Amino acid sequence: MSLEPRVADTLAEKVRPFRWRILALLFIATTINYMDRSIIGVLGPTLRDYIFHWSNTQYSYINISFMIAYAVGMLIMGGIIDRVGTRAGYAISIGIWSFFSLMHAFVNRTMGWIGFAVARFGLGIGESGNFPACIKTVAEWFPKKERALATGIFNAGSNVGAVLAPLVIPLIVSNTGRHWQYAFCVTFVFSMIWVIIWLTTYRKPEKHRKVSKQELSYILSDSEAESDERISWWRVLPLRETWAFAVAKLPDAVWWFYLFWGGFFLNHQFGLELKGLALPLIIIYLMADLGSIFGGWLSSFFIKKKHWPINRARKTAMLICGIIILPVVFATQTHNEWIAVFLIGLAAGGHQAWSANAFTLASDVFPKKATASVVGIGGMIGALASVAANFGLGHVLDQSEKSGYFVAFLVAGSLYLVALFFIHLIMPHMTPRDEQLQYVSSAKTEKTDS
Numbered sequence: 133m134s135l136e137p138r139v140a141d142t143l144a145e146k147v148r149p150f151r152w153r154i155l156a157l158l159f160i161a162t163t164i165n166y167m168d169r170s171i172i173g174v175l176g177p178t179l180r181d182y183i184f185h186w187s188n189t190q191y192s193y194i195n196i197s198f199m200i201a202y203a204v205g206m207l208i209m210g211g212i213i214d215r216v217g218t219r220a221g222y223a224i225s226i227g228i229w230s231f232f233s234l235m236h237a238f239v240n241r242t243m244g245w246i247g248f249a250v251a252r253f254g255l256g257i258g259e260s261g262n263f264p265a266c267i268k269t270v271a272e273w274f275p276k277k278e279r280a281l282a283t284g285i286f287n288a289g290s291n292v293g294a295v296l297a298p299l300v301i302p303l304i305v306s307n308t309g310r311h312w313q314y315a316f317c318v319t320f321v322f323s324m325i326w327v328i329i330w331l332t333t334y335r336k337p338e339k340h341r342k343v344s345k346q347e348l349s350y351i352l353s354d355s356e357a358e359s360d361e362r363i364s365w366w367r368v369l370p371l372r373e374t375w376a377f378a379v380a381k382l383p384d385a386v387w388w389f390y391l392f393w394g395g396f397f398l399n400h401q402f403g404l405e406l407k408g409l410a411l412p413l414i415i416i417y418l419m420a421d422l423g424s425i426f427g428g429w430l431s432s433f434f435i436k437k438k439h440w441p442i443n444r445a446r447k448t449a450m451l452i453c454g455i456i457i458l459p460v461v462f463a464t465q466t467h468n469e470w471i472a473v474f475l476i477g478l479a480a481g482g483h484q485a486w487s488a489n490a491f492t493l494a495s496d497v498f499p500k501k502a503t504a505s506v507v508g509i510g511g512m513i514g515a516l517a518s519v520a521a522n523f524g525l526g527h528v529l530d531q532s533e534k535s536g537y538f539v540a541f542l543v544a545g546s547l548y549l550v551a552l553f554f555i556h557l558i559m560p561h562m563t564p565r566d567e568q569l570q571y572v573s574s575a576k577t578e579k580t581d582s
Contacts, residue, residue: 150342151273151282151351157333158266158286161226161326164319165262166293167300168233168255169198171315172248173392174298174413175305177399178406182309183241188396188533190245192526195392196519197249198256203515205260210508211365213264214501218272219334221504223327225261230323232258236316263491263511264504271495271503273337275353276442277435279495280449284428284488291421291484294391298413307406365505367569373497376559377510379551380450380490384514385521386544387483390416390476393525393540400533402469412473419477420484427453427485431492442496443562447552449489454548457482461545464538479544486548497559499567 172194180186186194213221232254239247266286274282304314337343337351368374398404398412427449434445460479463472494506521540528536564572 159289162289163293166290167296170294170297173395178309188529189526192522194248195522198252199515199519201253201256202260203512205257206508206511209261210264210504213504218269222265229258234320237313264507267507268504271500280492281428281432283491284424288421288424291417294417295414298410302407302410363502376555377493378513379554381510381514382517385517388518416477420480423481424484427488446489453482453486458545461542463541497564
């Protein structure tokens with residue numbers, strides 16, 4: 133066992149931690165992102181019952197429009213971010229999603245669900261850039277031993293945004309939908325301020341004047357500086373590690389189910405309207421927040437304190453997450469809303485813990501310059517799975533809401549363990565690839581895993 137990890141850990145305690153300021157910006161952007169996308173899930177029952185009178189099928193089409201754009205955007209935005217860099221690519225992404233978030237407020241009854249579908253399509257294109265940009269930033273700014281924790285922290289912003297939506301919206305929108313347009317205007321100003329701060333703050337650590345030599349040395353302690361040569365996503369598409377990551381992203385369909393249909397389920401099962409939905413949704417996403425940080429901490433603990441190889445640490449953490457999620461299959465079997473809320477919250481926390489580790493799989497095995505592209509490909513697969521799920525769910529719910537939700541929660545509880553089985557089957561060893569996408573020698577791999 134080498135002493136290098138201990139030396140690096142000691143060094144981390146002495147250096148000026150500018151990387152955590154960069155992480156704070158990722159957290160804030162992800163919070164804005166999820167507040168934007170969560171509004172429809174919170175307002176959905178109100179808009180359906182009092183304003184637009186959608187059917188469940190029409191509401192599913194609105195979500196499908198978002199998810200198709202998100203799937204296409206993941207592929208495109210991931211490639212753009214790898215091509216133009218994180219600084220410019222992230223700014224383009226948040227600029228697009230902020231504009232289309234504002235456009236929701238201009239949809240009227242004449243436009244109906246189609247108007248919302250158009251606005252959601254534009255929102256999906258913009259928001260698709262968030263996670264490729266964040267994961268690439270974490271890969272650039274953090275050593276592998278800290279990436280799951282860093283990912284868990286910025287990913288917690290998704291839950292903060294999902295908490296803020298049901299907290300803020302009932303303050304400005306009535307149960308009958310009066311002033312619903314204002315809900316889509318809340319985040320626009322914050323987004324524009326963030327873009328300005330990001331463009332004036334962000335540079336790669338190798339080129340940032342506020343990064344000390346000691347911190348840069350720590351950031352690169354278990355990886356190497358890379359050249360500026362680009363890697364096309366066409367080159368990573370055929371690789372088995374890309375598809376292992378894509379399988380890890382299939383449970384994204386479950387997360388979208390909670391986000392877009394959770395309020396509808398609680399409305400159907402327990403008769404909760406806008407103001408009554410606020411506390412249950414807040415509890416669910418606070419539990420998800422804790423899960424995100426816990427999942428990132430857990431595998432980092434295994435690596436830094438137990439000195440486990442990355443392969444063992446990540447997959448063990450994901451196995452624990454899958455077990456935690458299983459009880460959500462009973463969410464439709466209880467008549468107590470708080471038991472249902474607890475089960476969904478536990479599963480949401482398990483998902484976010486899973487996600488914190490799943491995201492790091494890309495940066496664990498691929499060079500930094502290819503990370504956004506790989507995340508984009510995986511995100512596209514997760515989004516397409518959600519498209520299929522939304523299409524089926526909307527039609528089934530219009531026929532029988534009870535059986536539709538039962539099947540949805542059954543899949544939501546069991547999918548993670550099935551996905552982990554196939555991840556291990558496709559990628560049993562998690563051997564890193566270098567800038568030429570060739571496997572790193574065993575000596576270097578042992579150094580990285582130590």
